[in-house]
Amino acid sequence: MSLRLAVLAFASIFVLQPVAAETYSSEQNDFRLVELADDLERPWGMAFLPDGGMLITEQAGQLRLYRDGRLSDPIPGIPEAEERGQGGLLDVAVDPDYAETGWIYLSLSGQGEGGLGTQVWRGRLEDGRWTDSEILFDMKDKTRAGRHFGSRFAFDSESRLYFSIGDRGAMDRAQDPADEAGRIHRIERDGTVPSDNPYLGDAGTPPTAYTRGNRNAQGMARHPDTGVIWIHEHGPRGGDEVNVIRAGANYGWPEVTHGIDYSGAVISERESGPGVEDPVHVWVPSIAPSGMAFYSGAAFPEWQGDLFVGALRSRLLVRLELDGEQVIGEERLLEDEVGRIRDVRVGPDGFVYLLTDSNDGRLLRLEPAS
Template structure:
């Protein structure tokens, strides 16, 4: 996979390889590796983006967008953020650069917003220059709003055609995920202008929203593009058990809450069914729940044995999971960083060929995964 704008040599020149201290060595079945602390002192960081000049943008759920420059977290946050609310699981969430960011300087932010009608997931587009956002425009808003402060979804990913995928959680009201006229509990595909993407499965059809791409999704907090096929892969939180990995297919119902491999937090069943005609089965699921967040395919060259493997962060289980996938099946699963005891919020494949991680805490960190050899 070709990465635009940053080479390993450039990153080393900017100081990332030397910027932070190296933490303890960790062991994988394939290689020993260590973590380099690139930055710390972040308040519940949620998402990470790589700028063409080698710097990083990091969102903090508390409502700040931060820049890491030459390996140093800048004290002043980025100016010009859209109006948002910090409540429960909501705040400033994902950040994604436009596919042609070096030319147009556009980026996209997902976040929680509140008005008199309640809270919801919004996506805004903005122009980023000189540590300031301008031309901020809301291009997507999930409706209807509700008073709950959980399950905002909010992951953003572009497909090869430049369409933007937006995940929206069920907002804590599970039945909403089976209503195709309700934006909650699904994935929406829009253009960079915020219009329904051409070819959307329900475009112009009564009884479903034009932006809807999939439904029956509980709360997707991991979404990435396959480096070879271009398919959009997701994972979502189950309740007590039933976290899922899925490959998005247009117009597909992923079943929540009609089918699930999990049970309610009370210990009672949500449904007796794990399968139903017309509803997709997950590629993989976890029981008990690991509370997945963030994921990326490994495309670097430093660890050839990891090539093509899928890495998933875990909040509740506080680990990084490596999955080897062959012919549409998970054939190997390995738990990593179990001794780190940190909630892994985001996992990114960096343009330097390394995996990058965010930890979700009041003193959140940016880590770079480096093989010992």
Template sequence: MFNGKPLLVAGSLLLFSVTGAAAQTFSSDKTEFQLETVAQNLEHPWSLAFLPDGTMLVTEREGRLRRIENGNLVREPVKGLPELVASGQGGLLDVVLHPQFANNQTLFLSYAHRNSDGMTTRVARATYNGEALENVEVIFEALPRSRNGRHFAGRMVFDQNGHLYMAVGDRGEMDRAQDNRDDAGGVHRISTNGDAIADNPFIGDSRTNNTFYTYGNRNIQGMTLHPDTGEVWSHEHGPRGGDEINIIRAGNDYGWPKVTYGIDYSGIPISDKTTMAGVTDPLHYWDPSIAPSGMAFYTGDLFPQWQGDLFVGALRSQKLVRLTLNDEEVVEEEDLLTNLGERIRDVRMGPDGALWLLTDSRQGKVYRVVPAK
């Protein structure tokens, strides 16, 4: 249980301590819950990972990897990060653990990188020794590079076969999402060494890079595995309107910018179509935009009322969205934390049965969502 007492999870002793003021209580249609502040004063935290020993790793977009140990934020960042740049929407982005992390201490980082040719999204593999990264190796680099600082995407997830799915945004140059000799605007499926998977859908197609798994994706900011089917679910930012939830399936074209429910930021239409033959329609969309970021299915025991629900953070709308599903159909949508006044950057299902949130600000927080007392 919580309240400063040890919590045994998967054979590891997890210790949490709540910082700051008393936990805040909020209401959902199904239950009441509280937010416990586990860490604060993080600079634009972007991603959260749970280690087997109870440590948590948090990326700060400004270029730091931080540790939370025994419920306390360690002052000194993890050393040995790859060379990266924090510029525009880019910086240190996602952190995910190797499926066999307990045995090999290997993790993966996505981040923005700059050289004389411009900026891009990279993935590096490294060994974590508890205080620093060792054996850092770049295993994926999206090419060509671009001069602008938008739409790096960067979300990653491992599937049940140990394949790494890596999202690359269109870099703010929308037509790149339909050019598959260009790594922008899609999901890439690679091995832990960075190689294309042998049965990727475009292997042998000279018009498409071998690592592509899907294309026509604008700027994916959330990826997670469905707890029953094992399929990769994602969401992505639309322009003004047209944020989408999709199921990532081999070879699919998700339509950007040929079809969209949104319009350009200038107010000019991008397309007069919201669907067309050969394009995969979104499972769900938002118009106006909520700017979704981070997503997780709830699979814990603390909230039996939420079992199987999908939770999505929102930056622009500053809320947490709960979606109830019937197979691949959204049958209920509820907005939570609308009065919190925080941009929700990441949403994670914790090994302790709690839902975990990161807030996006210069004084970002790590929240633990638990039942109201």
């Protein structure tokens, strides 16, 4: 069976009809909010297949397929994720050449010597099962901590795979030259290291590392016009950041920050410094951002080029208006309407899709009001 037919055949099991939609007003586009599914177990990431299907990860370790109003049973055979704290099965991405390769990428917290660490896997769907599974990246210095796995994915214009790893709850790891934590990493789609990665040749430095000084990035997206990768990352108590990713850049954590420790203690007196890349936007107090997407569809023409960010703590959807790499406006949507928003994506249909973070998490869609 071909990959395409296998995916189509698998989307077969439970029918979930959208419920009645509610209409909301925004500064530029009124929209309807449509519920597509409502029984996902702490959904974390989603990715669109070229045949119209959508893959959804659940933090507890399941991968589901949603298509034409149908939500599958968990797909068997996927790599085992250890759910602990913020860990589990996390992001999912579809290969830019999926029609030819069939590759699907997963990030997760995996077991190994010393405890847990962020892992990147790839595999294919064949006859409703995960097959051809192989690990592309396995974090070396694992710990028992259940925090800051990072794990968002993005592909650049050359189809190289970027992924984030947080500081694993030990802030000094983000500035340790030999550590893999607190960074954005870049690999080829087969797991090899690109020949122009910025730290290649630096003795003791992880060759996959692309940046350092990142606390915990849970949003990542490629700008549709410039092709540049953007991220957002959780601050401590205050100081969530939106950053533009540059090869070899240091984003400062914990030597510079706009936030304080959860105890109220000062982490750093500095909000900026020499040799540190400044954020393009900061939230104080924290919104706890998760998931992000640039809008480039046709359904909402007034949102073209805007950046959408989900929020966990603040339970809302943020729309940022941009002028180049500057944020010139912010609108807060759906505040306290749908709960904790874990992921945000723009579909091929131009609609905006959301995942809510709860034991009965929902898949929601923003459509034009008329």
